[in-house]
Amino acid sequence: MMDNEHEVQTGNLFSEDTPKMPEGYYSGDKPNLNLPAFVEQHIKSRPYSTNEDYGIDSFSEPINAQREYDIFNMHAYWSKKAHEAIEQYIEHYTQPGDLVLDQFCGSGGTALSALSLGRKAIAIDRSPAATFISNGFCSSTDLPKLNEEYARLMQKVSSPISELYNSNCHICGSKAIIHYQVYSMTFQCLKCLRKTPLARCTPVDNSSNAYYCPYCGDIIKTSQEKTGYQLIET
Ligand SMILES: [Zn+2]
Ligand SMILES: [Zn+2]
Known part of the structure; x- marks a missing residue:
């Protein structure tokens, strides 16, 4: 929710005190009586x-x-x-x-x-x-109240769910926690027939719809049918 790249906003987006929206919130077919x-x-x-x-x-x-x-x-x-x-x-x-x-x-x-x-x-x-x-x-x-609630919620749920994110470091093998995973679409090269995730291919130009096959150098187009997804980074 909060990180160093984003400054915390303070103050009110809507500056004046006069009512700007009808009081109350009614969902679906219930009328707002205000x-x-x-x-x-x-x-x-x-x-x-x-x-x-x-x-x-x-x-x-x-x-x-x-x-x-x-x-x-x-x-x-x-x-x-x-x-x-x-x-x-x-x-x-x-x-x-x-x-x-x-x-x-x-x-x-x-x-x-x-x-x-x-x-x-x-x-x-x-x-x-x-x-x-x-x-x-x-x-x-x-x-401040919202951040307080986030902290409270985080504390409450972190222990029951944290084991779902346990993993091992792919470099040294020690215990690690998964922060994110990257999946890439995979395509089959029409020339050498090998399947490759797009993230491993070099784009032909900036248009990002044509890539070089890392095995044979032929061109793979994203308009081709994709063969699936592959986990490439975690
Ligand atoms: Zn490590
Ligand atoms: Zn190829």
Whole structure:
């Protein structure tokens, strides 16, 4: 969870004290009973008329967004979108203090982006998994408390499960603990017919879909049918 490469974040992502999301979390088909009051309070603070001319042009800028960062990698919900991309839409269509509604919220990326840009947010989804993840994703966390809980959990589970990770050092043979294992796809060379893990082959170029066979030097393409996986590092 924590290592030296990642600095521990401190402080609150959502700075102001005003409610930014309706109080409470309800999964599946249960309605959030706090939603009407939340919307009424918002309308009171930002009166709005249906006659008002919204008058914002469509957002049509090309979007280039990073997809490899800690918050994005926090969970593996399918179809999640990069926050940088969502933020560009929110900044184009809304002002700070506006209310952003995502009625098919998935893992809550739109709500999180809205909150981090000083907007309020309502996130709704029929899937209990989606609302569960969104709730965790959009709630601020007491980090010292979280780290304390990790330590407590680690202490509780480490002795019953640690024997599952016992191994021997492949260099000196003494007792060791497995930290990770690397598996590589294996392919059969069409010329010499020997099977080899891809991790042992040198790529032909940067495109990483063609490799040299380490035995005969012929080319192995990743479009070929793979023959399986092999443990290559532990
Ligand atoms: Zn050793
Ligand atoms: Zn070969």
